[in-house]
Amino acid sequence: MVGRFYDPDGTHYGIPTYPFRLAPDGLVTRRQLRAKGLRPGGQDIAAQILWRSRRYGRRIRVAYLYRFDRAKPVRPMTPAKWAALAKANAARRTCPNCLTDAGYCIPVSLGMCVTCAHLDEQRAA
Numbered sequence: 001m002v003g004r005f006y007d008p009d010g011t012h013y014g015i016p017t018y019p020f021r022l023a024p025d026g027l028v029t030r031r032q033l034r035a036k037g038l039r040p041g042g043q044d045i046a047a048q049i050l051w052r053s054r055r056y057g058r059r060i061r062v063a064y065l066y067r068f069d070r071a072k073p074v075r076p077m078t079p080a081k082w083a084a085l086a087k088a089n090a091a092r093r094t095c096p097n098c099l100t101d102a103g104y105c106i107p108v109s110l111g112m113c114v115t116c117a118h119l120d121e122q123r124a125a
Contacts, residue, residue: 020049023065041071095113
């Protein structure tokens with residue numbers, strides 16, 4: 001017996017389903033495509049992998065699979081996209097209190113740079 005998640009016909013789960021590490025050759029995840037510089041390119045999900053994860057409280061996890069032969073190359077970044085990304089990263093590094101570039105991404109938990117957060121704590125003490 002291969003396992004409860006083995007359904008290559010798709011009769012039980014609707015699409016072909018395989019247990020962890022038993023997907024056939026030619027089917028890859030989105031991460032595997034990206035590692036090779038590819039993207040799904042608008043194709044439908046070809047199959048899925050299901051497994052029960054010990055890390056997430058024994059919940060059933062899913063990874064969708066795409067056909068490798070239908071994948072397309074990743075689109076290159078345009079100058080406008082590079083500029084937008086740089087602007088977004090600069091906003092994440094700018095402290096709203098002192099309006100300076102902290103040199104690192106401001107922690108969401110603090111909402112300000114570490115220096116400003118510690119100044120507020122020192123004033124309260």
